[in-house]
Amino acid sequence: MLATIPPFLVYLIGAPLALLIPNGSLRSAFMCLVPVVGILLLLDIPYGDHLTTSIVGQSVTLLRVDSLSFVFGLIFNIAAFLALVFAWHVRDAMQQVSTLLYAGSAVGAVFCGDLISLFVFWEATAITSVFLIWATRTEGSYHTGMRYLIIQVGSGVILLSGVLIQASQTGSVAFDAMKLDGLGTGLIFLAFGIKCAFPLLHNWLQDSYPAATATGTVTLSAFTTKLAVYALARGFPGTEVLIYIGAVMTVFPIFFAAVENNLRKVLAYSLNNQLGFMVVGIGVGTPLALNGTAAHAFCHILYKAVLFMSMGAVLHRTGTTKASELGGLYRSMPITMVCCVIGAASISAFPLFSGFVSKSLIQSATADTGHWIVWLVLLFASVGVLEHSGIKIPYFTFFGHDSGIRCKEAPWNMVTAMVLTAALCVGIGVYPAPLYAILPFPVDYQPYTVAHVVTQLQMLLFALLAFVFLMRKGLYPAEFRATNLDFDWIYRRALPVIIRGLGLGIDTVWSRLIGGSRAMVSASIDAASRNFGPYGIVGRTVRVGNGVAWVAVLLLVTLLVGYSAD
Amino acid sequence: MSDHPASPITPDRATGRFVRMLDWLVANPMRVIAGLAIVCGLLAVVDLLYEKHPSVPVEALPFFYPVFGFVIYALVIFGAKTLRLIIRRREDYYAPYSIDAETPNSHMTGEQR
Amino acid sequence: MTGATLSGIVPHLPALQVVVPLLAAPVCFLLRRGVICWGFATLVSWAAFATSLVLLQVVLADGTIRYEMGGWAAPWGIEYVIDATNAIVLVIVSGIGSAVMPYARRSVMAEIPANQHGLYYTAYLLCLAGLLGVTITGDAFNVFVFLEITSLSSYILVSAGAGMDRRALTAAYNYLVLGTVGATFFVIGVGLLYMVTGTLNIIDLSERVPALQHNRTVHVAFAFIVVGMGLKLALFPLHTWLPNAYTYAPSTGTAFLAATSTKVSVYVLLRFLFVVFAPSYGFMALTLDYVLLPLALIGMVAATVAAIYQYNIKRLLAYSSVAQIGYMVLGIAYGSVEGLTAAILHLFNHALMKGALFLALGCIMLRVGDVTMRGVQGLGRQMPWTMAAFVTGGLSLIGVPLTVGFISKWYLITAALDDGRWPIAAVILASSLLAIIYVWKIVEAAYLKEPPEGRVVREAPLSMLVPTWVLVLANIGFGINAEFTVGVARTAAMGLLGGAP
Amino acid sequence: MLELFLAKYNYWIVILLMMTGLYIVVARGNLVKKIIGLNVFQTSVFILYISMGKVAGGTAPILTGRDEIFSNPIPHVLILTAIVVGIATTALGLAFVVRIREAYDSIEDDEIDDAEKQDMARDLEGRLP
Incomplete structure (x- = not known):
């Protein structure tokens, strides 16, 4: 039974337990113990599929150990251990928890045998890791973290779209070698590519790693991109x-x-x-x-x-x-x-x-x-x-x-x-x-x-x-002290300008997120909140008379549509 | 974050000697360069001595690797210098509060220098 | 109770399901004292929940139940018909009721003047009886009657929030006017159908309408029913009554109504659209494609964006409800088995999410007295259990895997993809992304901001935390193991589309 | 055309009443008038049901043993229920109006709307970006 405890569970349980231990060397020691237990468990698990269950009518495998996942699982655990020793002196609970959960998500992702659980861990690595960037606690790191989060979560959403299409076409969500021949696999490939920092999709990497804390970058560098490499090696x-x-x-x-x-x-x-x-x-x-x-x-x-x-x-x-x-x-x-x-x-x-x-x-x-x-x-x-x-x-x-x-x-x-x-x-x-x-x-x-x-x-x-x-x-x-332009210029500089030019309400949400200039942000939020906010057309209290007028309009529309049918 | 054991700067003898050795090397760069030049010369000679099994045709060319290493390195540097002409901007180009523009101390984790 | 009497009762459970809460309401009124009324209402809710569970089990085992009220045979008498579709709705309604009631005591004491407690519980029981009645009855006119019982009592539930904010009164008034228009539209539609078919029994109607599918009167009846129920279920842009009603009603009222009343209206729409009419009729196909589908899509996006900009979290969730109703209507508008499965599944799942979220908000209302973005600032530390419940509910709302929200979205998107409707799948994903923003706003306020100075609050009492967490865990439980809900939803969808009942 | 109009005169009345009622609800700002509009609107439905039950030449459906044509009693019975519901709705609506007048000191839609805008401004005071 012990043999089939998935290593990610150790991290998942370890993170809240760590918080129960008083902040200090004892907690640091406990955290370093987590990946050690992970390695010991991993060495004990026989090759094969374990913990197979079913979600949304699809077979889901939480623990697939084979020669490929073993290598990545092993090095992820080792890297987690080294990063935790390196961060022994950190007393910031936010970084501690996110390091453990992030490493755990990456380890979990390596061992899942289907695309649905891969998606779950994929998003989990995105969400847990961003706190390592925010932990720097500066204005710049906050904006960088937001950009990082959007791109990483975006990769997950693209992955999910691909998985959905793939599932509806092939009826299977197994995570095995795929052919790059359709929209479904194309989207999956794109999602992997974003995390793997393919050319033109790479800027999140250079943007975020210098922004994380001194210890956080060590952790970041180990998992996200290598998880993508693993996924590509497995899938394509x-x-x-x-x-x-x-x-x-x-x-x-x-x-x-x-x-x-x-x-x-x-x-x-x-x-x-x-x-x-x-x-x-x-x-x-x-x-x-x-x-x-x-x-x-x-x-x-x-x-x-x-x-x-x-x-x-x-x-x-x-x-x-x-x-x-x-x-x-x-x-x-x-x-x-x-x-x-x-x-x-x-x-x-x-x-x-x-x-x-x-x-x-x-x-x-x-x-x-x-x-x-x-x-x-x-x-x-x-x-x-x-x-x-x-x-x-x-x-x-x-x-x-x-x-x-x-x-x-x-x-x-x-x-x-x-x-x-x-x-x-x-x-x-x-x-x-x-x-x-x-x-x-x-x-x-x-x-x-x-x-x-x-x-x-x-x-x-x-x-x-x-x-x-x-x-x-x-x-x-x-x-020289300088900022060097790269492809991120497109979304950090050009896009906000274009959006400002268009002045569209909904796009302002986007421009707000990517952190364009402040004046522009407030101007565009004003525009959206004029329409959707508590005073806006959509967001405000609608007088009952207008509500009834809508009813009449809709009745007319429905009648006309029905009338046109015959 | 200040309660962890500070690393001692006790004058460690081994480290001290190592640092002094480095000091000497830094003070006499020509000796380092000469050493490197000699090693390179030896390697160039070795190129003629062992039997090559080229997996790619160009490997068979005499002195392919030494020339490749030297020339490509120079190309990379000149390429980068050209690129810099195009992409270099002020540190606060994107925003006054971007990571590049923040003061050096903002990343410090509470430790004195 | 002996086995013999138990087995004697089972055949009459359909009647008892409605009659017990209906008769309990006047009794509750006579009991007057708040706490006694609360205890009584709680017991009645639980009894109704037990009844609905037994009925669901019987239906799943033996198929559709048809029960003749007062021994008058259909189509002359009123008939109660229970199949998989409404059995699951009965379970939702009574289940949410029995989760809300234990919670209600503390919340109602804090939010409603003491002399109104008995009346509030009476109105609640009437509302419960009405909702169950709408769901269970097989008679079109009887649907209208129960609908009005539900509506009148829910106007009262909303107006009970007047003690805290006078806007509850105008909200209730608006709800009354629009609700009445909606119900009247519905009854006009039923009357027109009766005019051409001579029957009110839904099963009879389903047998007679096909011959009349080119009859103009039927088309008009259809339009009235769709618009009337669209109003009741808050289809965008007929949702205008909903944000204020949910915002200013007492916490328990909001939680109960948000999780049940629009769901029941969706059910009625389902029942009429797919049993009385059929997607193969030209006028209906056109209406699905050119009225319901676009409105559902616009509603999903517009209401979500509106939610992003709300400052009051109750109102934010109300707009999110409008968006979620868009998802259900979307499933209906597909007109396919997959679409209906997704709609019914989301009907169940959304009741769980919104129930959990509004109950968690009620806890905040009790302790902080302020459910705005400012009110939740720093609550992550001060009320960890409540906020954890809220965040889990929020994740479910977004559609994060391992929650019911994910299951719903999965089926909605695959249903769209099955028909090759790529853009729709993209819109669903986009609106889920937007949902992240408004949930994040709350998370940010609760966890990343410091509480206002000097505010010290305790965690909510156990009597409120337990029901909240029961619903939260149901969100996760049915999110991990969705086989049961998906199975029921699929059976129901096939039944509605004329497959096996 | 005129014949069509006359032959179905009851429906024209129903439509007229229905639209009048809805129009009052939409256009009148006075909350009591809105309730009255709602009443007119509902009345149209009562007439729709009652007139549909009428059978040409039929009498009241009382069994006398003779062979007679009866009007259909079921719509009449149904509409009794609807009338009761209508009364309840009207009563509740008027009760709300009374409470609203106590709370806002007005029963005019636009004045209440202004008062609520002020309520909201108070809610949001200094809290919006």
Whole structure:
């Protein structure tokens, strides 16, 4: 019986229980225990479908454990544990509860075997995670959170529409591999794409991750997008178009990241770029490629966590993550610096670090299937990753121009979490066999060949040489405090202006939500409330005479319609 | 949020030595660069020594990876610099209260610097 | 009670279902004292609920019950007919009544002057009897009579809020004028049908109307009945009586009326449209497509947007009711088995949601005395159970999975998709999204804002929390396991469309 | 045309009364007059029912043993009920009017509407954006 307790239930029960414990180390310890119990349960559950029941006449499976969901479920639990250790010092009940519920929703989503429960958890991740952004408690974070919430919930609504259509066409809501051939699957694909931050749908990511709290971003970075990767891998493996979407995803964020000043935003762009690799893997769809996607997601969660942790620690100590304000921090925070460099080396896929053993699976899979152009694009992207995550992040924070900031090393719990995560990155890089053992398909792959190690080192080190060269020549772009435009300009700037131009009543709800300028908001709310508010045509008390007049009108209409029938 | 154990800044000997080592490296950047150049030179030589099994035709070209790494890196930088000309705006471009424009301290979780 | 007498009673349950509350009303009037009246009314409600449950069970097991009142055989006498459709409506009405009554004592004491308590409970019993009568009777004119009993007593229930706000009086007056017009329209329609068919029995009518489907009198009768019942069920734009009536009525009155009276009107509309008439008639098909469907869609969106801008939460929920009625009418307007299933399902589910929401609001009214956005500020901490109930009800209203709201929306949308009506499915989704906004407004006020300074309130008393939570849990229970409700709704829908009864 | 009009004169009267009643409800601001309008409107229904029960040449349906044509008594019986309902509605409506006059000091629709607007303004005082 114990074997079929779904791991998400542990989080669901753990969250309210945590609130009963006095706020302090005891509560933090209890919260860290939750994912541990989750992992133990997960290891105990046999592969197969469990907890199958029926809702709205459809079979619903709450716990489907197989080789694919196991990998993601395991890493989600591990990531939750590390994030909770990192956030040990946080005493904000709102963040604590939302971290647990958010992680629990993500874990729940990975294990559901049908689209209805997937939708439930899908929306749950959206709603629970937004509090990590709001927890910053600034005006900007409130608006960012609202935008984030609308897009995430919107993704859920699109998913539901797709599921409904799919259900009415096929009569089944099972969550298995689908063909991208109709409106239903198209909408489902779009919903996954929004969460996965496909190009042009990606801005919520760069918008929200820099807005969350120092600890919240670590949590955010682990789940939402990887859940989308899992969903794509489950639902659309081998879908050709994903290869090209993924290829674009790996390339375009590189340029944005290179000129972005806010280092957490740089990491958000870099996250985008890494997701591209996974999406390409799903698109290729061979066992090797899917293994690569799963492995890369696993490693990626860890090294991206350690990078966000190091930036979180810096933010915690200095109050900023802007490259223009930082520099020379290696003196104050040497341990954080080492962890950050390990994360940077992992994401850049240096041999002996985790990125190397996972990314090469995808790279090889594209070459094997003859996608040479895509192969070249991924190689291009690898150099780009080195630029913004491998060099820019550690260099501008810990070296570079000395900002003069002298602070303490990160708190012990942050250091512990970073060291643990960094150790996992190195461990997987040095000894990948255990990771390969749990991948969805049997692995017959050797990452450490002479050719592979040499070529990788050649590429990375010569790129590093280029960096040094450009730096010495003064050609490397300096960091400025600036806002850089991206596609979100469309809905943050252009759309409100257009809406103002149209001046439509109902659209003002939208413009209010996306937080356009205040004057415009109040003007447009006035317009809608004139019509719908307590004084408006629809919202006010209607005099009885007018009510009766409506009756007469409607009678006339009905009579005429009936009359016209014969 | 101030009741958690503050991390001690006791002068840790191991850390101290590590930081001093880094200080020396930062003070002598040419040595670092020279080291990097030597490693790169060695790698370039290695390129001629081992037997290649190209999975993609271009891999067979001599010095493909070193040249690719160097050139693409430079391309990325120049591409980004061009992009910046187009997309750069003031920090409070979207709103006076957007995340980018907020004061540095707003994210601090109650800890002194 | 021995087994023999019990089995002797069962055949007469259809009569007792109505007669017991009807006779209890004058008795309640004679009892006069508030608390005694309350106890009596509670017992009667529970008895009615038990009766309706037995009837539902019998109907599901043995099929339609036909009961001749006073031994006069139909079509001369008045006949009570119970099938799956009205059995479920009976359960809703009496079930909501028996949930509201235990709750009513504290709430009524706080909101209504002491000398009116006995009268209030009398009016409630009359209203209950009327609603049950409308539902159960198989005679068209008898429907009118019970409809008027219901209406007159609900005008009184609404006006009982005058002690708190004088606008209750004008609300009741407006409701009276419009309600009377609606009922009179209905009786005109029935009269016209009688003129051409010579019968008032609904089953008889269903046999004679098909031959007369090209008769102009029938068309006119149809129009009068649709508009008359449209008024009673608050079809947009005939809803104008509803927002104020719900806003200024006492909390218990609002909860009871919102959950039952419009539902019963929807039932009557269903019964006439699909039993007496049929969607295959040209005039009806046109009316469904060009009158009811557009009005339902406009109502769904306009009333939801209006709800967003309301400051008084009772009024906000009233507008949301208008929108939800739009969903039911939408299901009716599809004219298909799927559509009717969705409409009947939503009829049941909406009673649960609005019942729970208005009861939770009543708790707030009792403790804070203010059900505006300002009143609920900071209540998330001060009245956690009440607000949790409210939020759950709100989630159900939005249509979040694991609540009944989701089940309703699922069937409504799949019914739309089955007919290939994409835009309608999109409008349903859009109006659900808009519903998020108004529910969020309340959540934001309750949980993210601080309470006004110096206001200290306690959690609502247990006698009010328990009924509220019973309905909230029913929202979740029937949301997780919808097989029963869906099954009944489907049986009912097929019965109405002339499949197996 | 005239013949059609004359042959169905009872229906024309019904329609006239019905529209008059509705018009009074819509157009008159005085609450008592609205109730009267409602009464006129209901009366039209009474006449509709009563006239439909009339059988040409028929007499009152009293069994005398002779072979006679009777008018249909059922609509007449039905309308007795409706009249009772109408009286109850009128009484209740007038009772409301009395209470409204006590509360608002007016029975004019527009004055009450203004008073309610002030009530609402008080509700919303300083609370709307």
